[in-house]
Amino acid sequence: MASKVIHAIYNDDDILLNAVKKVRDEHYHIEEVYTPFPVHGLEKAMGLADTRIAITSFLYGLVGLSVAIIMMNYIMIQDWPQDIGGKPSFSYIENMPAFVPIMFEMTVFFAAHLMVITFYMRSKLWPFKKAENPDVRTTDDHFLMVVDTGNHDIEQVSSFLSSTGALEISIHENDEDH
Incomplete structure (x- = not known):
């Protein structure tokens, strides 16, 4: 109508x-x-x-942090533990200070990229849209x-x-x- x-x-x-x-x-x-x-x-x-997109940003950051923790634990502790600088990889907690930069970067990476995707989907901005x-x-x-x-x-x-x-x-x- x-x-x-x-x-x-x-x-x-x-x-x-x-x-x-x-x-x-x-x-x-x-x-x-x-x-x-x-x-x-x-x-x-x-x-x-008010927009609720900040909430999704926080949740996406948590997803990135979780992926980083799981990924580093699997790669550096379980799959192929290495003796780097005299620090053996027996547990994730002992090596966590060395993993903080990776956790931070993965948090920012996931939040930023998923926010862009969410924005385009929410705004209905598809490729080649008139x-x-x-x-x-x-x-x-x-x-x-x-x-x-x-x-x-x-x-x-x-x-x-x-x-x-x-x-x-x-x-x-x-x-x-x-």
């Missing part, structure tokens, strides 16, 4: 931020905001929840706020958005398949 959305174009980030606050105060639903650069405070003004940017000017110097009309009168919402400082207002069909 297709619904109507309004695209409001702004040319200044401060005007956009104030407009988002006004639109939220009027209880209109903002579908998305497209900006050419990060606008500080926009996520709070839109009412978006861009979903509705107006090419938002990659240069304009800002676009997409407002869902819902049960509201389209003319009333359009005039309200004009009063918030929008330069252009256009009405589009919104397909809910993405």
Whole structure:
């Protein structure tokens, strides 16, 4: 089912931020905001929840640390113990100070690489994916706020958005398949 959305174009980030606050105060639903650069405070003004990606980073670091411990224990203690510098490899605990740099590097390696993969999957950024940017000017110097009309009168919402400082207002069909 297709619904109507309004695209409001702004040319200044401060005007956009104030407009988002006004639109939220009027209880209109903002579908998305497209900006050419990060606008500080926009996520709070839109009412978006804090990200939980730091939790996944910590968990990925724990996975990397676990893999490092298991790998070093197997390679250096069980599979092929070596006498390096007069220190025999009888147990993992005795040799753990020498393994700390490897544990640190594997923790960072796993956290960084798995975070990138998680970010791309969460953002649905697949290789060769077609861009979903509705107006090419938002990659240069304009800002676009997409407002869902819902049960509201389209003319009333359009005039309200004009009063918030929008330069252009256009009405589009919104397909809910993405």
